[in-house]
Amino acid sequence: MSPPVLAALPACWAGRHLPSPEAEPSLLSLEGAHRGSGLDVLLGELAAAFEAEKQRGVALGCRQERASRERLSQRVRQVLEAYARSHPSDWRQFAAWGDHGYLRHLLLGTDDFEVMLLCWKPGQVSRVHNHDASNCWVSVLAGRMAETLYRLAGSRDAGQQQQQPEKEEGAQEKPAPGADAGAQAAEVVPTGTHTLEVGDVGYISDLQGLHSLGSVGGAGAVPAATLHVYSPPIRRVRLYEGGRVTESTPGFYSRHAFRQGGRPAPAGLGWCYGHGEGI
Numbered sequence: 347m348s349p350p351v352l353a354a355l356p357a358c359w360a361g362r363h364l365p366s367p368e369a370e371p372s373l374l375s376l377e378g379a380h381r382g383s384g385l386d387v388l389l390g391e392l393a394a395a396f397e398a399e400k401q402r403g404v405a406l407g408c409r410q411e412r413a414s415r416e417r418l419s420q421r422v423r424q425v426l427e428a429y430a431r432s433h434p435s436d437w438r439q440f441a442a443w444g445d446h447g448y449l450r451h452l453l454l455g456t457d458d459f460e461v462m463l464l465c466w467k468p469g470q471v472s473r474v475h476n477h478d479a480s481n482c483w484v485s486v487l488a489g490r491m492a493e494t495l496y497r498l499a500g501s502r503d504a505g506q507q508q509q510q511p512e513k514e515e516g517a518q519e520k521p522a523p524g525a526d527a528g529a530q531a532a533e534v535v536p537t538g539t540h541t542l543e544v545g546d547v548g549y550i551s552d553l554q555g556l557h558s559l560g561s562v563g564g565a566g567a568v569p570a571a572t573l574h575v576y577s578p579p580i581r582r583v584r585l586y587e588g589g590r591v592t593e594s595t596p597g598f599y600s601r602h603a604f605r606q607g608g609r610p611a612p613a614g615l616g617w618c619y620g621h622g623e624g625i
């Protein structure tokens with residue numbers, strides 16, 4: 347019989363990328379993880395939450411039906427909070443920090459959602475960006491984060507102005523469609539800043555606006571780590587800088603979604619673009 351974690355994962359993931367439990371009893375046996383509270387449980391519970399919404403016929407994304415989004419959000423928050431507040435250390439085996447920007451490490455990617463670990467040295471910050479059509483949850487595992495929210499200048503509803511036609515995957519940092527419509531349209535205005543501590547869970551989508559996230563620097567600051575859950579996976583983002591808007595396809599510094607029994611992930615599974623330093 348499949349372990350509950352496997353049973354909870356979408357068939358497309360479990361069937362295609364994982365060996366059978368008989369063949370690999372140490373499946374997802376993450377070092378230091380306690381069955382019942384570790385990353386394997388977190389991933390299984392998230393998979394179950396997204397699968398439950400899909401079973402109701404919901405198309406996942408920031409514009410999904412409100413009741414469905416709230417139900418999903420409540421569950422994802424519970425799962426992320428429970429993990430972060432259990433003082434876990436099993437995520438650390440996947441963590442690496444870089445000198446040139448925060449690093450993105452993919453833990454699990456499916457067609458419906460992705461979970462990644464982001465590692466930030468003190469003071470590292472993402473550029474002002476949007477989140478495609480995704481729901482985005484973030485939970486702090488270590489350090490202290492500050493989030494600044496923005497809206498497009500001249501816009502009351504930033505989300506509506508960010509909608510653009512579909513674009514091919516794989517392109518890097520090209521001017522976005524409509525970027526030439528006027529620098530005015532790409533100017534952003536900060537609307538508020540707040541801090542996120544270990545165990546806090548935040549949510550953003552294009553319906554809320556744009557943001558920039560960063561680890562708080564200064565004396566005594568420690569390297570930060572955050573868990574991000576995006577549904578559906580983010581394929582591209584729009585960056586707002588110097589009055590211009592560009593598009594970028596974020597990459598992963600490392601991918602562990604298919605790591606099994608301590609072996610490195612086989613090449614070619616999942617999707618990965620770019621260099622993996624943050625946006």
Ligand SMILES: N[C@@H](CS(=O)O)C(=O)O
Pocket residue numbers: 450464472484558559560574596624625
């Ligand atoms: N959305 C960013 C991280 S953050 O700044 O929210 C990313 O996926 O890299």
Ligand SMILES: [Fe+2]
Pocket residue numbers: 472475476477557559
């Ligand atoms: Fe973000």
